[in-house]
Amino acid sequence: MDVDREQEQALTADQRKAERAAAVAFTVAILAGIGLFVVYFSGGQTQLEGVLFCLILGGLGVGVALWANRLLGAHEAVEERHELTSGAAGREAFEHALAEEVGPTLARRSVLVKLLAGAGGALGLALLLPVLSLGPAPGRTLKETPWRRGSRLVDETGRQVTLASVPEDGFITVFPEGHAGSADAQALLIHVPAGSLQLPPDRLAAVPHGTHVAYSKICTHAGCPVGLYRATTRSLLCPCHQSQFDVLDGAKPFFGPAARPLPQLPLGLDDQGALIALGDFYEPVGPAFWDREKP
Amino acid sequence: MRRTAILLGGIALLALLLTPAAGTATQQPPGNSPALFARGRELYQQACASCHGPDPAGQSAYATVPSLKDVGGAAAVDWTLRTGRMPWKDTVGPVIERGRPRFGDEDIRALTVYIGRAVGDAQLPNVQPSQDLVPEGRELYGQACSACHGMNGAGAALGGANIAPSLQNVSPQDVAEAIKIGPGEMPVGGGLPDYDFNSGESTREVNAIAAYVESLKTRPYNRGGAPIGGKGPVPEGFVAWVIGLGALILAARWIGGRS
């Protein structure tokens, strides 16, 4: 009892202040807890919940920190480091324990050990087999899209797209009929002023009236949809890494990390004058991969 | 007899004044007062002709300045003046940047009337964004607008001196007019398929998009708290480092020792 009283009297003014502050902090925490119950049972509100949780936790934290800093008494302690190593003797004993009862079959050149290794290797390879079931072989799927000769153009809702759907200097996203929303078939139909395209003659022939040109919407850099068409400069900007493609020059990249132009989709008009594709894109769409150039 | 005539005339006048100019028409003729037209012409000569040329429908004074002949007519005038984009602010920054409007409402109406009539396109869009169109508007916005303006209207850089401005605080009138005009790099029609200012289908689509843009200002939109600019993970990362880790490092310095 006497010791306790002595210890109490030993509390300095600083410590008494800290005690009071810690008491206030803990009280704040309790009140915030009550507040949290009220907020939760009256429907909840994210901002209030966050603030009140902060007050509970922070109140507790301030109290405990004050306790740790001021009320525990600063006792610096010293501990000796021990040697980490077991020493050569220790390691020898370990090796001895390993080798002790194993017997002559573990001699390095033993046939049994080699066969064990072989069987282990076979098991290892066999265990890889279920991994191969995780996905199909790529095959030609990266090089083909659902576009075919004669595919009609539709927008993402499946509505047919006509020459009049796109005003001059306008653009829309198009898909082959029956595949609206297809990830690899997505293309941009852009209406450029007549005579402005600078394409080689065979590519220009695949642009109805020389005004309605279509390119793949999948960026050849890292695959984002290139959705930003700039009407006055007639160029496309990809929002992911800022590659920019010149629509009038075969969608060649003129700035940014993309290395290849957006593949063109050849378009034509069928007997009824409706917009159709004349075949798949001229090149595999999207980012490059190892065997992209291989047939 | 005379009293009846005056009464009828008064009722007619009242009816005229109280009838909203809405209805189903997309047209909203901005008044036909000759005084307004004259005021508009006077203002044009004072404030616009030095760059855009003496005749709005003619050539402009400089090669880099577009003629007002086919920039979108009255809607373009109304939009650029109301949002303070015109008169151009001292050659600093892209024209696309919003600013304080430099003309009062009456003067803007006057200029709109004058230039609209002069270039032969006096129609202003009549927007009616109603709450129930918001889901449809969101879908259309995702098709046509989100690539440049961001799904939450945050806006983005377009390369060079161009930006797609933030839509988080614009009016439905701004939306409708911009779609009609196709200002700057924005295509006419805003990327909507089969856009036609006079068609009912397009009007409905524009109303829906305007309704969605309006909804960007509402509480459920920012239910999680302060939007930190609405620009996504970059400002979020900034806050995590400066406020989150910053506060915790201060806490560690308080708790821990200095030696």
Next chain:
Amino acid sequence: MTTMIERTLKYVDERLGTASFARRALRKVFPDHWSFLLGEIALFCLVVLVFTGTFLTFFYNPSVREVVYDGPYQPLQGQEVSAAYDSVLRLSFEVRAGLLMRQVHHWAALVFVAAIVIHLCRVFFTGAFRRPREVNWLIGIVLLFLALGEGFTGYSLPDDLLSGIGLRIFYSVTLAIPVVGTWVTYLLFGGEFPAGDIISRLFVFHVMLLPALLIGLVVLHIAVLVLQKHTQFPGRGRTERNVVGKRLWPEQTFKSVALLLFTTAVLALLGGLAQINPIWQYGQFRPFDVTSPAQPDWYIGFLDGALRLGPPWDLTLFGYTISEVFWPAILFPGIAFGILMLWPWIERRLTKDYAEHHLLDRPRDAPARTATGMAGLMVFFIMFLEGGNDIFGVLLNVSVEAITRTLQWGLLIAPVVTWLVTFWFCRSLKRSRVHPARISAGLRLRRTAAGGYETDPLEPTSSNPE
């Protein structure tokens, strides 16, 4: 009350022998410097992540099956969305405290990686990775990778437009791996993009595989630390053979508990007041939709920036293609993190210092290491800046092209300049100050004949209390 505790302790001790072990453990000494708490901040963020994450798991549905949204968020009503996206919307709008838990979880993830990085910097710049702590360094770097993986898989789970774009980029990066890229990608994703299986597979990684590795390695990391004892800064009474600080009980326990409480408090505050990843604004992922601006969470930002920096060089050798994505997204991180992982051995070779070290360097005491570290940070900093080039462009009224060109040149010049400046700065700081180990009672400032100043350590005397 006390007798009950005594009886419980006796019960446990008779069966497990805990008392003597606990006494030894509780008396362990840990050095007291505040910078040694940075790793704990990361640990406590992990605790928050596990608790909030478990809550989220009860609501999240890892399925891409299409459902029609009919919740209270009006702009999406009637929309066909994936079940995963729908479940996160429901959590955010219809579950009480759901949005708070989601946001706390996400803020905790951001601060978790930030704390790991700052802890890594402390360990690097003080040379704490030197023998015998190389293994713990390796474990730490692996923990960093796991944290990055957890973050990326985590924010891709809601299947929203922004994270879906990120997944598409990840798909393209794995495609760019030479020789086996297409196979690895198809095995990982389950087919051509957007392979439907990927969401449920990311879920398995995020909730089971990566946390198991993370928690296991964290336990190992701490165990090695306890076994080897913590390092300490040089100072009075501190040698290579001892540890000076405070004991685990009560001082360090109270401090750690306080830090845990502060960490959770800060994260709770952010989770309630600062909106993060508002997926309802972005809308559901559709492979032909895009939004601007488009960035990943901050810790993936350096890869995004690297991809933006370019260069647009794809290579075709013997008919086989190496994509332009290979250099910034596969080669650069491979080299950078390879150097990071192997640094203890690289430094050992260069400095010929094979000794055990338990006393830390101040950064200025190892100018070459500090300079190299700062140069490395500068490389990553430039990439982070480039990752936000469109946002900074709008903010500063500068074109993205100008920012990109500046940072491309900056990447070549700035790290070199940083190295030289840092090296010179460390050297001159070293020259003008006495090593703390030599200060026992203070410093005296002395004017030299040449006119400059020198500092001399004072000897402890009765008038200079220590």
